[in-house]
Amino acid sequence: MLHTWLTERFGLRVPVVGAPMAGVGAGRLAAAVSEAGALGMIGVPAAATGEWIAGEAAVAGGGPYGIGLMAWALPGNPAQLDAVLAARPPLVSVSFGAYEPFVGELRRAGITVVTQAGTTDEARAAEQAGVDAVVARGAEAGGHGRDEVATLPLLQSVLDAVRIPVLAAGGIATARGLAAVLAAGAEGAWVGTAFMGCVETALSETAASRVLAAEETGTAYGRVFDVAQRLAWPPEFGGRALRNAFFDRWKGREDELAADDSARAELDAARRAGDFDTAYIYAGEAVGMVRERRTAADVVAGFAAAGRLLSRFAAPGS
Known part of the structure; x- marks a missing residue:
C-alpha cells in the first residue's frame, strides 16, 4: 500500500483524486471513486445552484470526497460557496480566477483547500495564498486550464519551488503514470480523463462512445466553445476537448464567433440533441487509453498497481 500525504490526510488506499469534471462527475461518480479507496470529487458547473450542490454532496458523502469550484463563477453565484460550507466536504478545490478570497473561510471551516496551477x-502564489496543497496541472489535462507547460516539466519545477504538498495532473491514466509522478515527489495524482469511461459518470451513451473511440491525438485546446456560449471564463484558461467540426470551423475566428448568434444557437441545439460533431466533450490527451466501459472501482484498482512498479527499484531487504 502506498503512503503519502494524500493517503494519510484522507484515509485513502490509493493516492489518486478523481478530478472535479463539471457535467461528467457528480455525486455518483465521486462516491464510487471514494468507495474504491481513492478520493472522488464533484465538479460544480458555473450555473449550478446551491440546492444542486447539496443534493450531489448527499450522494457523495458516505466517505471522504471533494468539491471543485470555479473561482470566476463564485462572485455571481455566492450560493455555491454557502452550500459547500454547509456540506463541509473534506476537500475543496477552488481554481481559475481570483480564488484567494475564499481560501481562509474554507480553511476556517476545517476544509482542506487546494488550487490548480498551470x-x-x-x-508559488498558491502557497502564499495559504492553500494546503497545490495541483501542478499540465497542458495535457482535459477541461479548462493553461496550455503553457506540460505535466512533467511543470511538476519538477513546482516541487522545487514550493514547500506545500503537490499533486500532479495531466495525462495520468494508468498505474505507470501514477508511479512516475510519485517517483518524482508528488503526493498523488489528480485524474480526470481516465474516469470518463466509467459507468458512474453523467455522460450520455453517445458521449461515452465518442470518448471510447477517441485517439490520443484527437483533442484540441482553445476557447471556441466558451466564446460560443458567452461564458465568462478568464481568457488565459482555455479548454482541451475532443476535436470536432465546430471547433475546427471556428478556431482562430473567436472574435467573429463572439458576435455570431447563429453559431451560439447551433451549439445550444447540438448540446440538447447530443450532436457531438458540434457539441463539446472535454477530455485530455490520455483519452486514447480509455478504451472500454469500466466501473470506477476497476479504474482505481488499476492505479493501485503503481506500488508494484515502484517496488522494482527498492533495494533487497529495504
Missing part, C-alpha cells in the same frame, strides 16, 4: 509562478 505555471510555477501560479504554484
Whole structure:
C-alpha cells in the first residue's frame, strides 16, 4: 500500500483524486471513486445552484470526497460557496480566477483547500495564498486550464519551488503514470480523463462512445466553445476537448464567433440533441487509453498497481 500525504490526510488506499469534471462527475461518480479507496470529487458547473450542490454532496458523502469550484463563477453565484460550507466536504478545490478570497473561510471551516496551477509562478502564489496543497496541472489535462507547460516539466519545477504538498495532473491514466509522478515527489495524482469511461459518470451513451473511440491525438485546446456560449471564463484558461467540426470551423475566428448568434444557437441545439460533431466533450490527451466501459472501482484498482512498479527499484531487504 502506498503512503503519502494524500493517503494519510484522507484515509485513502490509493493516492489518486478523481478530478472535479463539471457535467461528467457528480455525486455518483465521486462516491464510487471514494468507495474504491481513492478520493472522488464533484465538479460544480458555473450555473449550478446551491440546492444542486447539496443534493450531489448527499450522494457523495458516505466517505471522504471533494468539491471543485470555479473561482470566476463564485462572485455571481455566492450560493455555491454557502452550500459547500454547509456540506463541509473534506476537500475543496477552488481554481481559475481570483480564488484567494475564499481560501481562509474554507480553511476556517476545517476544509482542506487546494488550487490548480498551470505555471510555477501560479504554484508559488498558491502557497502564499495559504492553500494546503497545490495541483501542478499540465497542458495535457482535459477541461479548462493553461496550455503553457506540460505535466512533467511543470511538476519538477513546482516541487522545487514550493514547500506545500503537490499533486500532479495531466495525462495520468494508468498505474505507470501514477508511479512516475510519485517517483518524482508528488503526493498523488489528480485524474480526470481516465474516469470518463466509467459507468458512474453523467455522460450520455453517445458521449461515452465518442470518448471510447477517441485517439490520443484527437483533442484540441482553445476557447471556441466558451466564446460560443458567452461564458465568462478568464481568457488565459482555455479548454482541451475532443476535436470536432465546430471547433475546427471556428478556431482562430473567436472574435467573429463572439458576435455570431447563429453559431451560439447551433451549439445550444447540438448540446440538447447530443450532436457531438458540434457539441463539446472535454477530455485530455490520455483519452486514447480509455478504451472500454469500466466501473470506477476497476479504474482505481488499476492505479493501485503503481506500488508494484515502484517496488522494482527498492533495494533487497529495504
